[in-house]
Amino acid sequence: MINLQEFIFCLCSVSLSSLSQIAFKLNTQLGNGEKIKYLLLGISLMVGSMLFVLLALRTMNLSILVMFAPLSFVLVPVLSVFFFKEKINTQFWIGTFMIITGITVSLVNPI
Structure with a gap:
């Protein structure tokens, strides 16, 4: 079974990784003056994510x-x-339900 600290580390890792992807997309949509800021932010968030994984x-x-x-x-x-x-459609929410259900079942009954 997973303890609270491990759970928090995992959630922090996934959150920082997801935010880094948002920063990288922002980097592609902005002018040259703003690009480096979001590129560095994305890299920093990804490094933070990897630290939580470790x-x-x-x-x-x-x-x-x-x-x-x-x-x-x-x-x-x-x-x-x-x-x-x-925009998010109904298929996304069905997939989200399936992902969360799968994670929950796997954590409650680990292999």
Whole structure:
């Protein structure tokens, strides 16, 4: 079973990774004067994400850690709604439900 600290490390890693993807997309949409700022922000967020992965791996199995990776498939589109005014359809919400259900089942009954 996963403890609270490991859970927080995993969520921080996925959150920072998702935010880095948003920063990289912002980098592609801005003028040359703003690009370097968002590029550096994206790189910094990705490094922060990797640090949380390393912290989590100190005490938990990789097989459990990778179960959190699909959360980025949920976070990036949701963040895109706020940052880029993108639209989310019903299929996305069905997929989100399936991802969260799969993660929950895997964490409750690990292999």
